[in-house]
Amino acid sequence: MPTPYEAPLAMMRLALDQARTGDTDGALETDAVLEAAARFARDVLSPLNSAGDATSSQLTAARGVVTPEGFGEAYRRFCADGWTALSVPQELGGQGLSVLLGAAVTEIWGGANLAFAMCPESAAGAIEALRLHAPAAIRERYIPPLVSGRWAAAMDLTEPQSGSDLSTLRTMARPDGQSWLLTGRKIFISWGDHDLAENIVHLVLARTPGAPPGLKGISLFVVPKRLPGERGLAPNDIQALSLEHKMGIRASPTCVMALGEGGGARGWLVGPQHGGMACLFTMMNQMRLGVGLHSTGVAERAWQLARAYAQERLQGRDSAGAQRPIVEHADVRRMLLTMKTLTHAARCLAYTAAAALDIQAERRAALLTPLVKAWCSDVAVEVASLGVQVHGGMGYMDDSEISQVYRDARIGPIFEGTNFIQAQDLLGRKVIRDDGAALEQLLGEMEHAAHRLRDHRGSRSAVELATLAASLLSEVSLLRRAARRLIHSHGAQPDLASAVAYPFLQWLAVVAGGWQWALTALQALEHEPADDSAGALVLGARFYATHILPRARAHAAAVEGGADVVASARPAQL
């Protein structure tokens, strides 16, 4: 009795309404896209999820990396239905839908089958990088097959000595006529080789001869698995040496890639020589938002599995002696509400970041991207763990999908820049270096929502939500003060700022989640739908106010009083 993933269309529509910044997509179009994505996720991707985990992708001598049964056919249909092209501009052969609507669909893929979803997400990042940075000839050759999905993409960044800190990269590219020959070894390359597409477009970071040391000497290259030419595709000198055995996302092949074992993998520059890091960030921002969206889907999936189990599993009796489903037990309700309210807050925040991209609100997007990547992935880990807990002993068994969700979720805080890298980016670059401008705009919007909620009249629910409005106002003003202090004093002391970057991110995120629940509650109060859904939304907002938002106090204490103790700790004292 497997429970297939069902896209939570009602909650997604609420989140879309809260985040929307323009009229890009029509309402009918939005519905059609969401419903089609929901069907594809339920009927095609979700049923492959458990088997993909059990089988994993395998590296074979004869056929390279072989994906689990069914993945090839699913990918073929995914491309045929146009999902690879959703938010790609129409002039590039895409469907030109908004980033926001694309974000909702990305969440759906992550919820149905995270391992699968990572593959098209890489292609989307590659299309964006090529579109903005590659010369015309490269764009014309590589973008169309990526848009159609005929070719896939992979990001080749990490090397054994070079993970969070890319300045120590060693992969070399030497000029050879109009192109380059690359040699080196890359690790942790997601979907670095596989049998879904006829070609794989690797975007590779490497150094050129005489390049300055460190990040300033890094260039970005496009290195196809197979070289396109007049007589079709010819092998290039890049191959998967081995696959990692991982805790989760096992259907997604994580490769060690060797470039140039036979002399050199042929590649072409993307963007200026030594300008690789700037081009990389185009991809990285896309990928980071993708992690946030996928993680939201994973959290949603955990909640669906837990709720279904809780409604079904009988344990304990009511006062009349009848057996009760565990959903009637108070603590199961508490866990399910924690899962649901965190997931919805994460979703709304991720969509808000996506919507900022639709109107080129660059500072807003830059501020929200690390917040979304880190918080949504942390939320997914927490929610998945609660999902296991609701299942009791069953949740610990390999044959229960929630145990896979728990393992899958754990990658989110690690890849595409660890969550601490996100926190440092948020506090260092997006708050301190920005002198708090984008943050202040965000806090102002939070205050505005809190005022609207506080001033709403006319129903019992409004009274019940007074706590949310009041806490939100209080947290916003404390956050504002703390940010001011960090900008003034810690800006000059990067170690102190670094020591509180993570609690600062958590504080801002949990308050932003409260802001989003305030907006959701306002939607419920203002539209007052006749069914039970408004009651559930008000309940969710109240729960967030009493059970989740107070975490702000703990994060704030670490920000306010905890920098020195961390910064002064010597390694021997740890």
Place this chain on the structure above:
Amino acid sequence: MPTPYEAPLAMMRLALDQARTGDTDGALETDAVLEAAARFARDVLSPLNSAGDATSSQLTAARGVVTPEGFGEAYRRFCADGWTALSVPQELGGQGLSVLLGAAVTEIWGGANLAFAMCPESAAGAIEALRLHAPAAIRERYIPPLVSGRWAAAMDLTEPQSGSDLSTLRTMARPDGQSWLLTGRKIFISWGDHDLAENIVHLVLARTPGAPPGLKGISLFVVPKRLPGERGLAPNDIQALSLEHKMGIRASPTCVMALGEGGGARGWLVGPQHGGMACLFTMMNQMRLGVGLHSTGVAERAWQLARAYAQERLQGRDSAGAQRPIVEHADVRRMLLTMKTLTHAARCLAYTAAAALDIQAERRAALLTPLVKAWCSDVAVEVASLGVQVHGGMGYMDDSEISQVYRDARIGPIFEGTNFIQAQDLLGRKVIRDDGAALEQLLGEMEHAAHRLRDHRGSRSAVELATLAASLLSEVSLLRRAARRLIHSHGAQPDLASAVAYPFLQWLAVVAGGWQWALTALQALEHEPADDSAGALVLGARFYATHILPRARAHAAAVEGGADVVASARPAQL
């Protein structure tokens, strides 16, 4: 370069000193036992941990359950060295050491190899149940081989329909002369079958003919895998039908047990007919404390692995351009300190519960047991997750031991009564039904320690610790008030109490952890050792005060204002 588990003897001695309630064990004896256990853990158990995870125990047609290579020899040496008999009274052939010292050793086993450690822990629970409840003939027959380790034990409680709620048990026992014949099926039986010992003593919950329904009709039976008789051991009608495939603790065989497929498994009553639940609680309390201790060991292990990795892994550069180990990065320090301070607090609290048993302080032990089981296991999950995070991408790979630790840790909050069962036990039975007496005594001790810390004079450290003392005093008084309110108002409304039981447990635990850090800081201030260790301890206490103890505010908010929203939620609103 595997890092073997090293028992943290210095921190354990501090925790033992804080918890000790009497002079049971001599100092020399304590040292000798701890050092021998540390050696055994490092040299014998820890090296088997990863391989045991990779291999798992296997069910074979010819030989029943076969444990991973090396487990048999390790168990033989474990018994030969007398570890099965450590805290067993001398009159039963044990070594008669204190429960407290036994607790420290139990932590060590859990840290070195959790899957292995669960096996002798079951035997310890069985010895205790038999010693207190079984008739003399049973005691004489079963206890000596359990004490020597020649026989192992298992607890057969859960059935498919009957997990947290044992009232629906169906396994039947019908009288047959002086003994009973049992038929039924049990699931999730840890170490239910294996090849380590020549016999396995199952303690089985079952109903007798005509027994009253529900918990009042349950009896406890001893059912050996092999029947001891004059001509040696003869097969009994109980066998493992299958093994579960689990997320973690894979070397530990989790069995589906069939009793009476051939007519009836022969067993003998332990305790009075229909008195099974009382006998069960003897074992359960032992097992629950064991989970807390094992979980503490798991958390310690995660911290050791993370610290070793952080000292070794180079990433990023200092201002002079030299590569730095990641332990020098502020957020890695923050994570390591979170791991270390949570682990030490959990350890101290678990030892405090064990020490209460040494002086038969029964209400104290009853209050602390659920707190320890739940909080230590939650801490292990959190600390293991941080351990993965410190490892970055490496932490997600199967060949890094931290990924196993993360999977192993997740069982703690589930088995031996889910953590919500513990929370309900704590608030319902141990606080409300006790009218807060044992709690008040505990809170009084916390206040006493906070006063001592506040009034300590004479060093800069004392000033730095003022926040800890003040927060502790404030939290104790808020907890006292909240408990009073829960006793008075919610005692009559079990649904409301139930709705806040878990946040109440978390609140009390995190404050109790602060109490233990206050005691540790006092030890450091008062003894002022010449080396760096006092500085590290004061740093740990300060970190706990700024980064961990403030979580109390979030838990308190849920207790104070969150009952109604949980209790009033209808299933359709979740």
